[in-house]
Amino acid sequence: MSGTALSPFPLIPLSFPPDIGNKSYPLTKFPTRKLKSLAKISCSRSDNSSHSTSQQQQLNLSVLRFTFGIPGLDESYLPRWIGYAFGSLLLLNHFGGSDFSAITPAQLRTEVLGLSLAAFSIVLPYLGKFLKGATPNNEKSIPEGAEPIFLMSQNIPDTLKGDLAWGTYVLLRNTNTISVLIFIQDALCVRGYWNTPKDIPKDQVHDWFEKEINKTGLFDLRETLYFPQAEELWEILPRGTCSFLIQPVLHTQNSSSDKTEMSDGFVLLASSSTYAYSSKDRAWIRAVANKFRVDATA
Amino acid sequence: MGAGTLIRPTPLKSSPLSQQRPPPRPPTPGYHSSNSISIPRSSTPVKASSSLNSQGDYRGPKPKREWVADWVSQNNDVVRSLPIYVGGLSLLAVLVNRTISGIAPVADASSSQSRADLLTLGLAVTNILNGLVWLSIRPKSVSAVNPEGVECQSICPLLPDFISSELLWVWESLSDATCCRSLIIVYDKRVILQIGFATASSNTDDAVVVDVDKLMKGSLYQGALKSKSQSYLANLSLYPAKSELPFLPPNTQAVILQPLGDKGLAIIGGDMIRGFTTSDQAWITLVGEKLDATLAKMNNIPVNA
Numbered sequence: 001m002s003g004t005a006l007s008p009f010p011l012i013p014l015s016f017p018p019d020i021g022n023k024s025y026p027l028t029k030f031p032t033r034k035l036k037s038l039a040k041i042s043c044s045r046s047d048n049s050s051h052s053t054s055q056q057q058q059l060n061l062s063v064l065r066f067t068f069g070i071p072g073l074d075e076s077y078l079p080r081w082i083g084y085a086f087g088s089l090l091l092l093n094h095f096g097g098s099d100f101s102a103i104t105p106a107q108l109r110t111e112v113l114g115l116s117l118a119a120f121s122i123v124l125p126y127l128g129k130f131l132k133g134a135t136p137n138n139e140k141s142i143p144e145g146a147e148p149i150f151l152m153s154q155n156i157p158d159t160l161k162g163d164l165a166w167g168t169y170v171l172l173r174n175t176n177t178i179s180v181l182i183f184i185q186d187a188l189c190v191r192g193y194w195n196t197p198k199d200i201p202k203d204q205v206h207d208w209f210e211k212e213i214n215k216t217g218l219f220d221l222r223e224t225l226y227f228p229q230a231e232e233l234w235e236i237l238p239r240g241t242c243s244f245l246i247q248p249v250l251h252t253q254n255s256s257s258d259k260t261e262m263s264d265g266f267v268l269l270a271s272s273s274t275y276a277y278s279s280k281d282r283a284w285i286r287a288v289a290n291k292f293r294v295d296a297t298a
Numbered sequence: 299m300g301a302g303t304l305i306r307p308t309p310l311k312s313s314p315l316s317q318q319r320p321p322p323r324p325p326t327p328g329y330h331s332s333n334s335i336s337i338p339r340s341s342t343p344v345k346a347s348s349s350l351n352s353q354g355d356y357r358g359p360k361p362k363r364e365w366v367a368d369w370v371s372q373n374n375d376v377v378r379s380l381p382i383y384v385g386g387l388s389l390l391a392v393l394v395n396r397t398i399s400g401i402a403p404v405a406d407a408s409s410s411q412s413r414a415d416l417l418t419l420g421l422a423v424t425n426i427l428n429g430l431v432w433l434s435i436r437p438k439s440v441s442a443v444n445p446e447g448v449e450c451q452s453i454c455p456l457l458p459d460f461i462s463s464e465l466l467w468v469w470e471s472l473s474d475a476t477c478c479r480s481l482i483i484v485y486d487k488r489v490i491l492q493i494g495f496a497t498a499s500s501n502t503d504d505a506v507v508v509d510v511d512k513l514m515k516g517s518l519y520q521g522a523l524k525s526k527s528q529s530y531l532a533n534l535s536l537y538p539a540k541s542e543l544p545f546l547p548p549n550t551q552a553v554i555l556q557p558l559g560d561k562g563l564a565i566i567g568g569d570m571i572r573g574f575t576t577s578d579q580a581w582i583t584l585v586g587e588k589l590d591a592t593l594a595k596m597n598n599i600p601v602n603a
Contacts, residue, residue, distance in 0.1 A: 082424045086417045093413050106399035107411045110392060114418035117388050120381075121424055127377055128428075130370035132437050159460065170584045174577070217358050227361045275367075280475065284581050287471030 076125050083121030090114045129275060140178050141272045143240025146193035151206060156187040164189035167267075167288050175285065176276040177269045179238050183213055184249060184265035184292045192270075195238045212236035218266050221248045226282065228275045237270055244270040245277050247289045264294045378432045385425030392418050442569045445479050445495040445547035450505035454490040457596070464592050465491045468564075468585060475581070477573035478566050480546050484510060484519075485562035485593050494567070495547045508545045516542035519563055522555040528583050529555040532572045543567075556582055559590040 067075050090111055094103070152164060164182055168191040171180045179192035188209060196205050213219070216234050225246045227233075237244060249264045267289045271277070277285070370377050392415055453462055465483065472478040473494070480494035489508045496505035513519055518539050522529045531553045534540050543553065543565065552568040564586055568574055574582070 079424055079428050082421065086421050090414060090417050093410055093417070104399065104411065106395055107414055109395050110411065110414045110418050113388055113391055113395075114414060114421060117384070117418060117421040117425065120384060121421060121428075124381060124425070124428060127366070127370055128432065130367045131377060131432065132371065132374050166588055170581075170588075174580050174584065221358075225361055228364060228367070230361075233359050280575065280577055283475035284471070284577070287467075287475050290470065291467055 076128060079121040079124045083118040083124075087115060087118030087122075090118065140176060141240070142178060142193055143195070143238050143272060146179075146195050146238045146240070148193055149190060149196065149205070151188070151190040151209070153187045153189070153206065160184070160187060163291060167291060168192075171267070171269060171285065171288060175269065175281050176271050176273060178272050179241075179270040181209070181213075181236075181268040182265070182292065183219065183268075185294065187265075188213075193238055209236065218246060218268070220263065221246060221266055222250060222261055222263055224248065224282065224286070226277060228277075240272050241270040242272055242274045243276045244268065245282070245285065247282075247285050249289045249292050251293045264292065267292075375436075378436055379429065381425040381432065382429030385422045385427075385429060388422040388425070389419065392422065440571050440573070442477060442573070443549055443551055445567070445569055446549050447495045447547035448498045448503065448505050449494065450492055450496050452492045452505070454488070457490065461592060461596055464589065468589060469493050471585065472566060472582070476566075476578045477552070477568040477570045479569045480550065480565075480567035482508060482545065482565040483558070483562065483589075484508075484513065484565070485558060486596075487514065490593075492545070496545050497547055506545050513542060518542050518555060522557045522563055523560065526557055528557070528579060528586070530574060530579060531555070532574075554579065554582055556586040558586055558593060562590065562593060564589070 067073075094111055150168075152161060156164075164184075164187065167182060168180050168189055171177055172192055177192065179194050180190075182189045188206065190209055196208065200208055212235055216236065226243075227245070228243045230241065230243055245268075247267045247269075249266060250261045251264060252259045253262050267285065269277070269285065396415060453465065457465075468483075469481050469491070472481060478494070480496060481491065482489060482493075482496075483491040488510055492505065492508060498504070499506040516539070518529070519542075531537050531539075534550055534553050543550075546553070546565070546567045550567040550569070551571045552573050554564075554566040554568070554574055556564040556566065558564055564582075566574075566582065
């Protein structure tokens with residue numbers, strides 16, 4: 001018999017989640033156009049179907065972007081610079097152009113309109129960041145004074161060590177994160193760039209982290225906290241953190257009458273850019289955190 | 299002998315991953331997205347938001363609501379067309395202003411009025427162009443297609459606990475974070491997990507059994523394992539090799555084939571064309587590597603003849 005050794009295995013039925021909104025969709029095709037003679041339009045390909053095994057039609061999706069071609073220059077902020085430049089020129093024209101008595105109401109109207117347009121242009125890139133399909137800024141800048149460390153508690157089983165190492169690696173690699181800390185049931189794993197105080201010896205760094213965690217009171221957390229534009233709240237966070245996220249690891253516990261959620265620990269991620277974690281990132285971070293969930297009956 | 303010994307280890311808890319998970323629907327007969335699960339239901343369904351200790355004991359700082367971000371995300375289309383309207387209206391306003399003030403519409407920079415007009419025109423044009431760029435990169439809205447088939451949850455019973463919990467963790471992660479609705483994992487020449495939606499077989503109400511030999515001889519499996527990297531079929535209806543995956547619901551929109559080392563393949567079916575983003579693909583690759591490392595620890599499990 002063909003070797004399908006599959007038997008129906010009774011599991012508690014898992015209900016499917018509803019459609020998850022806020023996905024970032026790939027981009028539609030758009031022909032190139034000449035808009036200005038100075039700058040050029042570049043068509044960057046975002047190929048969303050990696051090689052298929054058979055020679056089938058590939059789905060090629062192109063993106064229209066306006067760029068000067070200077071590497072490292074973010075052109076989405078161009079309206080903001082133009083807004084500042086033209087706005088200040090307008091003010092210069094108003095105060096330095098001609099003498100005050102010759103300013104007509106028509107000119108005043110134009111200037112008011114111009115200044116409000118300048119203000120709108122300045123705000124525009126900020127709004128554009130939140131649109132669906134906005135390309136996130138994935139450049140990680142390393143805060144100064146921070147050193148890369150990889151710290152793990154010693155007295156934990158090997159499988160947990162392997163899982164912690166994998167979890168921290170994956171979070172650092174796949175999200176816009178520079179520092180990650182996982183704290184599960186007294187096991188601690190710290191990886192990435194952190195600002196540990198320089199005057200404590202190496203073997204006491206672990207205790208320093210535990211002390212700082214106790215100060216924050218995060219082990220009682222039951223909901224995800226996402227600070228997209230944070231000032232640094234706790235000493236444990238590396239300097240230069242612009243956004244961070246704390247994901248608790250929860251499991252439900254059957255009490256006599258109802259189900260309560262108990263916290264097994266948390267995952268702390270810090271990033272050097274604001275709005276670093278989209279809803280898709282947060283869903284995957286939740287999935288990685290659930291790997292460390294403790295099954296009470298296991 | 300077909301079913302073999304059914305080993306029932308302790309049932310796994312379905313803890314709610316997100317607060318918005320609806321309670322399970324009662325089973326209804328028929329083929330179209332029915333929940334016909336042929337296993338006894340446990341006593342009470344898990345209510346997602348029952349009796350959680352509200353706010354817990356955490357007393358630290360909490361993030362404040364991001365009003366602008368939420369508003370922009372919800373009114374996506376309005377915000378995308380906003381710069382064009384603003385730019386266009388101001389362009390008209392400048393010209394109207396010039397005409398009603400009785401100034402000749404000549405574009406020279408001699409008078410300060412003209413200079414102010416030129417600057418305002420420049421700003422209006424910037425806004426229009428930015429609006430055009432935003433509209434051109436508007437994401438194409440694709441809607442999810444409910445898979446036709448039956449739901450099934452089958453796992454090879456002879457797996458050690460750590461492997462079966464890892465497999466179920468993979469399924470939970472994929473179904474929560476991506477548009478995945480079906481997952482089949484083939485390892486070491488047999489199917490060790492078939493979960494989610496599957497084609498119903500013609501005579502019974504259960505899911506169709508996967509013919510592993512035929513799958514392994516097919517081009518999709520061979521190609522995926524030879525290239526040792528992920529294969530993303532973003533629009534499954536365009537691929538004639540779709541016939542090699544008869545166990546997936548016939549209206550599955552996208553499929554990712556993730557090889558697990560040399561010995562296995564994970565087949566992930568989604569309900570939306572191009573539904574898996576590049577971020578999803580990267581995550582699935584890493585999860586596949588982890589799964590391969592875990593499955594490699596599995597000793598020879600006897601085949602259930």
